[in-house]
Amino acid sequence: MKYLVTGAAGFVGSHLCTSLLSEGNEVWGIDDLSSGKEENIEHLKGNPRFNFIEGCISDESQLIKLIYKVDIIYHLAAVVGVKHYVEDPTRVIDVNVCYTSSLLENAWKLGKKVVFTSTSEVYGKSESIPFAEEDDRVYGPASTNRWCYAISKSAGEYLCLGYAKQGLPVVILRYFNVYGPRADDSAYGGVATRFINQALARTPLTVHGDGAQTRCFTYIDDIVKATMEAGKRPEAEGRIFNLGRERETPILELAKMVLKVSGTEGEIVFQPYKEFYGSSYEDIRRRIPDLSAARQILGYNPSVTLEEGIRETLNWYRNRNNRSG
Numbered sequence: 026m027k028y029l030v031t032g033a034a035g036f037v038g039s040h041l042c043t044s045l046l047s048e049g050n051e052v053w054g055i056d057d058l059s060s061g062k063e064e065n066i067e068h069l070k071g072n073p074r075f076n077f078i079e080g081c082i083s084d085e086s087q088l089i090k091l092i093y094k095v096d097i098i099y100h101l102a103a104v105v106g107v108k109h110y111v112e113d114p115t116r117v118i119d120v121n122v123c124y125t126s127s128l129l130e131n132a133w134k135l136g137k138k139v140v141f142t143s144t145s146e147v148y149g150k151s152e153s154i155p156f157a158e159e160d161d162r163v164y165g166p167a168s169t170n171r172w173c174y175a176i177s178k179s180a181g182e183y184l185c186l187g188y189a190k191q192g193l194p195v196v197i198l199r200y201f202n203v204y205g206p207r208a209d210d211s212a213y214g215g216v217a218t219r220f221i222n223q224a225l226a227r228t229p230l231t232v233h234g235d236g237a238q239t240r241c242f243t244y245i246d247d248i249v250k251a252t253m254e255a256g257k258r259p260e261a262e263g264r265i266f267n268l269g270r271e272r273e274t275p276i277l278e279l280a281k282m283v284l285k286v287s288g289t290e291g292e293i294v295f296q297p298y299k300e301f302y303g304s305s306y307e308d309i310r311r312r313i314p315d316l317s318a319a320r321q322i323l324g325y326n327p328s329v330t331l332e333e334g335i336r337e338t339l340n341w342y343r344n345r346n347n348r349s350g
């Protein structure tokens with residue numbers, strides 16, 4: 026099969042390309058390298074079945090040529106990372122909504138299946154735990170920039186469902202706090218990667234608020250496996266799936282686990298939200314997926330425990346840091 030992966034040089038995109046290629050597929054990957062990194066796909070460059078295009082999906086004529094070549098599109102290109110939502114909501118909407126709209130329209134015109142990656146953020150601050158795909162979503166005010174990401178991905182989902190009604194085969198995946206090797210380790214990245222890199226740098230781990238807020242951390246290998254299945258199974262078309270783990274971890278517990286696995290004595294400090302995100306921020310206290318649909322339709326069965334995943338990720342960053350001196 027022939028695949029197009031948008032956001033190919035990103036964290037999830039690079040792992041997905043690796044997996045698609047390992048099954049013998051031909052892959053076209055596009056990325057504008059705004060947050061994706063060339064080093065993430067360095068290991069794929071020698072593969073004759075991998076074609077990388079450095080460019081933006083806003084270039085419609087290029088996008089059409091690529092869609093024309095393939096059977097299935099994995100649309101991962103997006104502005105992701107809480108600090109981005111807070112600092113630049115305009116770009117979040119442009120990329121996550123406008124470019125997605127154009128991609129879907131062209132996929133629909135050319136009759137190509139799309140797998141769209143959405144997010145657990147769409148549930149917002151709902152307190153109806155666990156979150157099932159048909160549950161209500163609860164957002165804060167427009168003056169709080171954080172919610173622009175949830176709104177943008179919700180809009181992307183509506184666009185997918187709209188085109189699905191007109192015959193586009195489409196699958197929507199809502200990822201829950203994915204971590205692993207190659208995840209963004211800057212201030213814009215997720216908390217697990219930040220803690221791991223703080224531990225390796227022997228700087229204090231910065232827990233926001235009281236650290237009792239929880240997330241369900243999901244290792245990249247489990248996510249990629251299910252994402253591949255979503256592209257293969259016809260019964261998944263037209264549907265939305267949560268992909269995560271049910272094990273709920275308070276952020277303070279995550280920090281302690283990272284220190285334990287790293288074998289360092291490191292310090293944990295509590296940092297006020299405002300100091301990190303500025304005033305336009307509101308946190309989500311708990312976020313847990315209901316995985317019934319993914320288990321039933323995708324055969325999803327996440328198997329990597331948090332401790333195993335943290336160990337793998339930590340070793341990967343340790344080796345990377347050693348390589349780069």
Ligand code: UDP
Pocket residue numbers: 107146202214215216217219220231232233234238240276308309
């Ligand atoms: N967080 C933290 N320290 C950090 C970065 C994040 O305590 O250095 C917290 C953040 O405030 C939130 C949780 O970790 O409560 C998860 O944040 P993340 O940015 O990973 O993504 P989110 O799940 O909020 O989208």
